[in-house]
Each structure stands twice: as C-alpha cells, then as structure tokens.
Amino acid sequence: MTDRRDALAALRNRLARMGQGDSPRASRIFSLGLPMVDGPLGGGLARAALHEVFARTPPDGTAAIGFGLILAILAAQERPVVWIRQDFADVEGGRLHAPGLVELGRDPSSLVLVRARDAAGVLRAALEAVRCPAVGAVGLEPWGEPGVLDLTATRRLSLAAAASGVAAFLVRAAARPEPSSAATRWSVAAAPSRALLANAPGQPAFAISLLRHRAGLPARDWHVEWDRDRCSFQDGAALPRAVVPVSADRPDQVASAPAAPGWRRAG
Amino acid sequence: MRRPPPDGAAPAEPLVLIDKVKGALRLAAVDRAALALGLTSGLTLSDARARAPAMVVMDADPAADAAFLTRIADACCRYTPLAAIDAPDGLTLDLTGCAHLYGGEEALRADLAQRLSRIGLSARMTLAGSPDAARALARFGKTAAVPPGGEAQAVGPLPIRALAVSPDIVLALSRAGLKTIADLADRPRPPLAARFGADLLACLDRTLGRVDMRITPHRPAPECIVERRFAEPVGRMEDFEGALDLLMGKAARLLEQRGEGGRVFEASFFRTDGIVRRVSIETGRPVRDPKIVMRLYREKLEALADPLDPGFGFDLIRLAVLTAEPLGVAQTSLDGRQATDDEIAGLIERLAARFGRDRVLRFTACDTHDPDREAGLTPAVEAAAKRAAWRKPEPDDPPARPLHLFEPPQPIETLAEVPDGPPLRFRWRRVMHEIARAEGPERIATEWWRRDAATRDYYRLEDASGHRFWVFRDGLYGRETERPRWFLHGLFA
Incomplete structure (x- = not known):
C-alpha cells in the first residue's frame, strides 16, 4: 500500500514538473531584469540560496529593506512571500506600510507578515518558512547585531533554502557584515532619483554594491532604478525618458511642445 | 471563603473576614469556630470583639474569592462540560448523562467531596432534577438527593428566602404571612403575579421543578470531547504528547463521522490538586488529520512561556474541539495547486501556534484615504473576509505612498x-x-x-x-x- 502511494506521489510530482515546463519555478536563478547586473552574475541570483542585504549607513535602512523586498518579489513571482520582522524594527524604522508595497508592485494580500520578539524568534520562524517549498521567498529582518545570528545560523538557513528551493533574504538595516554562508552579500544605499516634472522625486533609486559572491566574482557597484510597471530594474544612470524631441523643421510645433507634456496626477 | 492552611497558627481561634458596609466594619464571613461562638455575618466588628476577644480578623477580598471560585469551577469541568458559577459562593453542575462515567451519582458526589476536602473546603451538595431546586436545597435544606419528580415535595418546607428573588419580595411575602415555599405554591397565581410580577412565579416554577431550565455554563460547551483518565498521575512531557496523540485519533474518527473538521482545539490538563491548565490551538481551515494537529501541539507546548507544570501529575487529559466546520472528503487535484495552498495554510498554522495568532498577520485593505487606517492587519489564521481592493498606482508614476x-x-x-x-x-x-x-x-x-x-x-x-x-x-x-x-x-x- 505504501509503495503504491509513493509511486503515485512520484508520478504526481513528475506531472507537476512537466506541466510547468520551463516556467520560472523550475529555473534555478531569477533575473534582476537588467543585463548590466545579470551579465556579471551569470544570468541572475540563485533561487535556492540565502542572500544578505546590508544598509550602507543606518539611514539607508529603508532602501535596504526596499531592495530586499524587491528581490523577494522577483524571486517569488506569484507565490506567497513570508516577511519576518523583529518588533524593534517597527519602533526604529517605522512599520511596513501595505500601500507602499503596492507601489513597489506586490499585492500585499499575498504577503504573510510574522512579527517576532527577538532575533532567535526571527531565525526560528525563517527556518520554518524556508523549509516549506510552497513559499516563494522569505525575508527576515533581525535588528542590530544579535549573537544568535552567526555562521551556524546562516549555514542552517542556506542548507534549508538549498533543500527546498526557497529564496531567503536576510536584510540587516543596522549591522556590519560578519562572516556568513550567504550566496551573495549586497550593500545598499539610497541614491538620488531622476527628477520628474517640476523637480519631483522620481522612481526608487538604489546604489548597490556586490560585496561578496559565492562564485568569487569581484566586488562591483551599480546605480539602479526600480521600474514597477515592467517589474525589473533599470539603469539609473541612463538618460531620463521624459525628453521632448525638438523638431527643427516645424517651428510652429516647437512652441506648443512644452505645453503638452502629459501632466501627471499627483495625489 | 479562603482560609489559612490547616497547619497555620492556632486553628482553634475563630477566624472572621470583615468588610466595610456603610462606614461600619462588619463581619462578611465567619468560620465554623466563630459560628459556634455566636458570631454571624452582618455583625459589627466591635460587637464581635466584645463577644470573642481572641479572634483572628482579616479583610474580605471578593475578587480573590471570585477567582478561587472560577478555579474550582474549572476543576469541576472534569465531571461535566456544563459547570456554572452561582456567585458568590456556589457552583451548579449539570450531570445529565455524565454520572455513569463515575459509577453513578453517589460515587461522583463522593469523589467531588473528597477532592474538595483535600484542598480544605467543605461543601454542601444536593442532587435534584432542576438547577433551582438543587440550589435552594443545598443552601437551605438537608436533602442529599431528590428522587426524580420529588422536587415539589423536597422544596416545600424551605423558607421563602430559598427562592432566588430580590430581598424586597422576600420581605413582602413574609409580612403577608407566607413563610415557606409550600405556602406560596398553594396560593392562587394571578394575584401573586399582579402583586410581585411574573418573575416570582417563574422562579417558583423552576424551584418546584415544574419548568426545566438549563444552566448557562461558564465556559461554552465544546462540539466534541475526548478524554483519557489515568489511574496513576502522569508527569512527563512524552506521556502528555502520547495521550494527546491517542485522543486526537479518537476525535478524528468522531469528526469524520460527522463530516466535520475542527478549527479550534483545546487540550485541558487536570492536575490532581484541582488546578487546570488549558492549551488551545487554532487552525486556518477545518482539520481532522491527527498529524497536523499534533505537530501544532508540539510547537505550542514547546513555545509555552510558562511550561506545563504537572505538579504531582495530571490525572485527566481532555481534548475538546471548540469550533468545528463542515469538511468534506477532498479530491486531490493533479496540478498540485490545492496541495500548495494547503502547505501555506499549514505553515501559517505552525507559525501561529508558536508565535501566537496575533503575530502572524496578513494585510487587508480598508476603504479610506487616512494613511493610518488605510491598511489593516488581521491574523492570518482567520478566514479572509471580503475586503476592499488596494488602490492601483498610476502607470509610470513614482511611489506615492511610503514603504x-x-x-x-x-x-x-x-x-x-x-x-x-x-x-x-x-x-x-x-x-x-x-x-x-x-x-x-x-x-x-x-x-x-x-x-x-x-x-x-x-x-x-x-x-x-x-x-x-x-x-x-x-x-x-x-x-x-x-x-x-x-x-x-x-x-x-
């Protein structure tokens, strides 16, 4: 009886895999959508691994959490994201605001928020979540530099991620890098955005640096911008898109050009 | 009600509890030794001192009394799930269909009396066919058990005070010359109703056993109960888990017969000294798979802030399904989506069991522009209610709301x-x-x-x-x- 059930389960698994074909779930890496970054990384970041995101300075905490969330969005696709925060992070950096998640391109209803009292709780919840293969991505935000978050703890997380294929993102808003077993380590700072009309702040921009990579890639810096509509990163240093072409041979239209720059709705 | 331990100083000295009534210190409760000296509750403290100079005086603490009574009611849940508190100093147990488990009503009564005397309490108990008759007889009579249908006869000689009506009515009735319940029962009813209201007649009917009235239990009655009694108290965690596992197997069969699954489970551990510890878990969907429930229980027991203290051991472990919902036999789909949803629900339940249900949350949209109330957080184990839609950002616009x-x-x-x-x-x-x-x-x-x-x-x-x-x-x-x-x-x- 048990044999038959096992055989059935194996068949079902095979069918599920065949049905998905080359869907993103089957792929082992996820792309950031920007060839400039994906190229050196070898096509993207590993899905079944632990990635660390550090804030360059404490005020960059929100940028680091934003970048970590975006990576989780990219890795999870449609599957649910589990985000684990330590209570103190709410006090220090503000609580996670769901409409802000919508603005980053994620439906907050499919995100499960776990609030843990201490770093040990964060790690415990993260392990539990990473071991569940149905989860798309797991983010964990311990505060400060807790003693429990050592090489052993990150190794445990990495092994669990490798076994289940769930991407784990360890976001550290107020900590300095320490030895860990993460596949990649990023340092993130907020970067000036490209101004929109009337000098309004533009799309979220990040100055990211790859500090460490398992494959031994050299450290690199990029300036990227998050594009919610295309669900990918853009080159933050490229020319702004809102340039009105000036035609030399039609003088009557030049005068009307500045008047028609498609006003944005603000608020 | 609360007395110092029997090995305390000089148990022979009368003990009284005092309370301030209208500016005067009056006795609120007296013990047996004080009663023998003629002290009664309601006496002023100075009068009492004059009669018995060597008494021990303590302040009455009604809140502590109420808490203690609740604890006893909890412990009495071992006999029946329907136990009601009859404040300030009584309990009503509905033993319908429970007595045979203890070998009859008399045996159950003896067991209860023994347990109460072990914690230093003496109790007056009466078995009767209706709660009000039992209450009146326990407080004012001497009958131990009323034969079926004999309520009217047993209650008849009791004074009017035994009726659970306001003191004004009692006073008015006794001034009218009606001393016992039997006097009242024989009177024509319309004049009584016109003079004292319908409540008095309703109370009279309940007390005489003419009308059957159920009690309101102090804890809601569960959908289904399975329990295991131990001849020898158990004190090891493995034993609790093993017992729970067995009980859950039984509960699963019961639930399956009814086509239901449990949403809220409660395990009660009854200590030999009358203390009851309850541990409950909640699931996001109806479940009856013992493996899932036991996994949640293991998480919960491991994460308890104050671990299960067996004391001298638990002699009864009970598993109750507090909330059950229909759960059909599921057809597994081939594409695995159903399995994925189940896995996520299972993960949420495990996290909620370990960290508490209000720490595993989901965002819900609220229909308002106020940024403080725009997004609500609801426990993820609760079923997703109908909710407002999230505001869609304009294409190509930068984020208008902060992270x-x-x-x-x-x-x-x-x-x-x-x-x-x-x-x-x-x-x-x-x-x-x-x-x-x-x-x-x-x-x-x-x-x-x-x-x-x-x-x-x-x-x-x-x-x-x-x-x-x-x-x-x-x-x-x-x-x-x-x-x-x-x-x-x-x-x-």
Missing part, C-alpha cells in the same frame, strides 16, 4: 515657505536634511464624520543624498492654525 510608516508621526523642525510651500530643509533625529527635490502638497483630510483631526498637506521630499521622505504639515495655515507643526510620517525606498 515604512511611523506611528505616531515623528515631529520635525522645518524651514518651509508660508503658506503652503514644501520644506526647504528639516531636522529629524538630530540630522539636518537639505531638500533637493519636492512634490506636493497632496491634501488628505479626515472624513467628515471624524472631524477631530486637522487637514494634512503631504509632501514627497528627497534630500541631497537621495533619501526620500513623506512629511506633512498638520493643519491649513491661517485657516486651521497659525503655527502649523510638521511631522515625518513615512520613508520611501
């Missing part, structure tokens, strides 16, 4: 143009931010039915180093306030 929100908003020192310009620079957490880019104002006013807060003008700001902020001015300049204050409400990624 992090401060609650409450943080005050900042600002240099801004009057009346409604954006800040040029502001100081937050002792750091000065020079503003490079700004957009606004976006005016967000509270709804007209909550006109308690001022209108807020929100600005999106970016400082020279690229940090993006969401700040607001509290109140319209000149119209609502002369010196508007500024707050930082959120941070953008």
Whole structure:
C-alpha cells in the first residue's frame, strides 16, 4: 500500500514538473531584469540560496529593506512571500506600510507578515518558512547585531533554502557584515532619483554594491532604478525618458511642445 | 471563603473576614469556630470583639474569592462540560448523562467531596432534577438527593428566602404571612403575579421543578470531547504528547463521522490538586488529520512561556474541539495547486501556534484615504473576509505612498515657505536634511464624520543624498492654525 502511494506521489510530482515546463519555478536563478547586473552574475541570483542585504549607513535602512523586498518579489513571482520582522524594527524604522508595497508592485494580500520578539524568534520562524517549498521567498529582518545570528545560523538557513528551493533574504538595516554562508552579500544605499516634472522625486533609486559572491566574482557597484510597471530594474544612470524631441523643421510645433507634456496626477 | 492552611497558627481561634458596609466594619464571613461562638455575618466588628476577644480578623477580598471560585469551577469541568458559577459562593453542575462515567451519582458526589476536602473546603451538595431546586436545597435544606419528580415535595418546607428573588419580595411575602415555599405554591397565581410580577412565579416554577431550565455554563460547551483518565498521575512531557496523540485519533474518527473538521482545539490538563491548565490551538481551515494537529501541539507546548507544570501529575487529559466546520472528503487535484495552498495554510498554522495568532498577520485593505487606517492587519489564521481592493498606482508614476510608516508621526523642525510651500530643509533625529527635490502638497483630510483631526498637506521630499521622505504639515495655515507643526510620517525606498 505504501509503495503504491509513493509511486503515485512520484508520478504526481513528475506531472507537476512537466506541466510547468520551463516556467520560472523550475529555473534555478531569477533575473534582476537588467543585463548590466545579470551579465556579471551569470544570468541572475540563485533561487535556492540565502542572500544578505546590508544598509550602507543606518539611514539607508529603508532602501535596504526596499531592495530586499524587491528581490523577494522577483524571486517569488506569484507565490506567497513570508516577511519576518523583529518588533524593534517597527519602533526604529517605522512599520511596513501595505500601500507602499503596492507601489513597489506586490499585492500585499499575498504577503504573510510574522512579527517576532527577538532575533532567535526571527531565525526560528525563517527556518520554518524556508523549509516549506510552497513559499516563494522569505525575508527576515533581525535588528542590530544579535549573537544568535552567526555562521551556524546562516549555514542552517542556506542548507534549508538549498533543500527546498526557497529564496531567503536576510536584510540587516543596522549591522556590519560578519562572516556568513550567504550566496551573495549586497550593500545598499539610497541614491538620488531622476527628477520628474517640476523637480519631483522620481522612481526608487538604489546604489548597490556586490560585496561578496559565492562564485568569487569581484566586488562591483551599480546605480539602479526600480521600474514597477515592467517589474525589473533599470539603469539609473541612463538618460531620463521624459525628453521632448525638438523638431527643427516645424517651428510652429516647437512652441506648443512644452505645453503638452502629459501632466501627471499627483495625489 | 479562603482560609489559612490547616497547619497555620492556632486553628482553634475563630477566624472572621470583615468588610466595610456603610462606614461600619462588619463581619462578611465567619468560620465554623466563630459560628459556634455566636458570631454571624452582618455583625459589627466591635460587637464581635466584645463577644470573642481572641479572634483572628482579616479583610474580605471578593475578587480573590471570585477567582478561587472560577478555579474550582474549572476543576469541576472534569465531571461535566456544563459547570456554572452561582456567585458568590456556589457552583451548579449539570450531570445529565455524565454520572455513569463515575459509577453513578453517589460515587461522583463522593469523589467531588473528597477532592474538595483535600484542598480544605467543605461543601454542601444536593442532587435534584432542576438547577433551582438543587440550589435552594443545598443552601437551605438537608436533602442529599431528590428522587426524580420529588422536587415539589423536597422544596416545600424551605423558607421563602430559598427562592432566588430580590430581598424586597422576600420581605413582602413574609409580612403577608407566607413563610415557606409550600405556602406560596398553594396560593392562587394571578394575584401573586399582579402583586410581585411574573418573575416570582417563574422562579417558583423552576424551584418546584415544574419548568426545566438549563444552566448557562461558564465556559461554552465544546462540539466534541475526548478524554483519557489515568489511574496513576502522569508527569512527563512524552506521556502528555502520547495521550494527546491517542485522543486526537479518537476525535478524528468522531469528526469524520460527522463530516466535520475542527478549527479550534483545546487540550485541558487536570492536575490532581484541582488546578487546570488549558492549551488551545487554532487552525486556518477545518482539520481532522491527527498529524497536523499534533505537530501544532508540539510547537505550542514547546513555545509555552510558562511550561506545563504537572505538579504531582495530571490525572485527566481532555481534548475538546471548540469550533468545528463542515469538511468534506477532498479530491486531490493533479496540478498540485490545492496541495500548495494547503502547505501555506499549514505553515501559517505552525507559525501561529508558536508565535501566537496575533503575530502572524496578513494585510487587508480598508476603504479610506487616512494613511493610518488605510491598511489593516488581521491574523492570518482567520478566514479572509471580503475586503476592499488596494488602490492601483498610476502607470509610470513614482511611489506615492511610503514603504515604512511611523506611528505616531515623528515631529520635525522645518524651514518651509508660508503658506503652503514644501520644506526647504528639516531636522529629524538630530540630522539636518537639505531638500533637493519636492512634490506636493497632496491634501488628505479626515472624513467628515471624524472631524477631530486637522487637514494634512503631504509632501514627497528627497534630500541631497537621495533619501526620500513623506512629511506633512498638520493643519491649513491661517485657516486651521497659525503655527502649523510638521511631522515625518513615512520613508520611501
């Protein structure tokens, strides 16, 4: 009886895999959508691994959490994201605001928020979540530099991620890098955005640096911008898109050009 | 009610509890030794002192009494799930269909009396066919058990006071010369109803056993109960888990027969000394798979802030399904989507069992523009209710709402143009931010039915180093306030 059930389960698994074909779930890496970054990384970041995101300075905490969330969005696709925060992070950096998640391109209803009292709780919840293969991505935000978050703890997380294929993102808003077993380590700072009309702040921009990579890639810096509509990163240093072409041979239209720059709705 | 332990100092000395009534210290309760000296409750303390100079006096503590009574009621749940508290000093147990488990009513009564005497209590117990008759007989009579249908005869000789009606009515009835319940039962009913109201007759009927009235248990009656009794108390964690596992197997069969699954499970551990410890778990969907429930219980027992203290051991472990919902036999789908949803639900349940249900949350949209109330958090184990849709951002627009929100908003020192310009620079957490880019104002006013807060003008700001902020001015300049204050409400990624 048990044999038959096992055989059935194996068949079902095979069918599920065949049905998905080359869907993103089957792929082992996820792309950031920007060839400039994906190229050196070898096509993207590993899905079944632990990635660390550090804030360059404490005020960059929100940028680091934003970048970590975006990576989780990219890795999870449609599957649910589990985000684990330590209570103190709410006090220090503000609580996670769901409409802000919508603005980053994620439906907050499919995100499960776990609030843990201490770093040990964060790690415990993260392990539990990473071991569940149905989860798309797991983010964990311990505060400060807790003693429990050592090489052993990150190794445990990495092994669990490798076994289940769930991407784990360890976001550290107020900590300095320490030895860990993460596949990649990023340092993130907020970067000036490209101004929109009337000098309004533009799309979220990040100055990211790859500090460490398992494959031994050299450290690199990029300036990227998050594009919610295309669900990918853009080159933050490229020319702004809102340039009105000036035609030399039609003088009557030049005068009307500045008047028609498609006003944005603000608020 | 609460007495010092029997091995305390000089048990022979009478003990009285006192309470302040209308400015005078009066005895609220007396023990048996004091009663023998003629002290009764209601006597003033000075009179009592004159009669018995060597008595021990303590303050009455009604709150502690009530808590103690609740504890006894909890312990009595071992006999029946229907136990009601009859304040201030009584309990009513509904033994219908329970007595045979203890070998009959007399055996159950003896067991209860023995347990109560073990914790130093003496109790007067009466078995009767209706709760009111039992209550009246226990407090004012000497009958131990009333034969079926014999309530009217047993209650008849009791004084009018035994009826659970207001003291005014009791006084009026006794002035009218009606001393016992039997006197009252023989009177014609319409004049009584006209003089004292229908309540008196209803109470009389209940006490005489003419009308059967169920009690209101102090804990809601569960959907299904399975329990295991131990001849020898158990004290090891493995034993509890093994017992729970067995019980869950039994409960699963019961639930399966009814086509139901449990949403809330409660395990009760009855200690030999009358203390009951309850541990409950909640699931996001109806379950009856013992493996799932046991996994949640293991998580929960491991994460208990104050671990299960067996004391001298538990002699009864009970598993109750408090809430059950229909659960059909599921057809597994081939594409695995159903399995994925189940896995996520299982994960949420395990996390909720370990960290508490209010720590595993989901965002729900609320239909308002107020940033503080725009997003609600509900426990993820609860079924998703019908909710409002999230506001869709305009294509190609930068985020209009921050990723992090401060609650409450943080005050900042600002240099801004009057009346409604954006800040040029502001100081937050002792750091000065020079503003490079700004957009606004976006005016967000509270709804007209909550006109308690001022209108807020929100600005999106970016400082020279690229940090993006969401700040607001509290109140319209000149119209609502002369010196508007500024707050930082959120941070953008």
